[in-house]
Amino acid sequence: MLIIVTYDVSTETAAGRKRLRRIAKACERVGQRVQKSVFECTINEMQFEQFERELLAEIDLNQDSLRFYRITEPVELRIKQHGCFRSVDFAGPLLI
Known part of the structure; x- marks a missing residue:
């Protein structure tokens, strides 16, 4: 299967810069x-599950964002999202 991996790592601290390098190397x-x-x-x-666990062990869920897009799967399985960023559900109800 084809997976798109995106990440956004906070690099304001030395620890954040190290996390960014480790995540980039893993990818x-x-x-x-x-x-x-x-x-x-x-x-x-199986490789995807191992890869996901490896990246989740590296990121800081309170500061970083990690997203997986499963391109070749059914719609409800295409996106897995971890971390502080939450996207808008455009198909859901709009509350103002």
């Missing part, structure tokens, strides 16, 4: 960089 081992913080990975389900 380079598994996929191809298509933008600075975007990678395309062709992996199977």
Whole structure:
């Protein structure tokens, strides 16, 4: 399956800069960089689960954002999201 991985790591501290380097290196081992913080990975389900665990162990869920897009799967399985960023559900009800 094809996975798109995107991340946004807070680099305001030395620890954040280290996290960014470790996450980038992990992504380079598994996929191809298509933008600075975007990678395309062709992996199977078992590799994906291991890769996801590896990246989740690196990020700070209170400061960083990590997103996975499963391109070749059914719609409800395409996006997994972790971290502080939450996208808007445009298909859901709009509350003002």
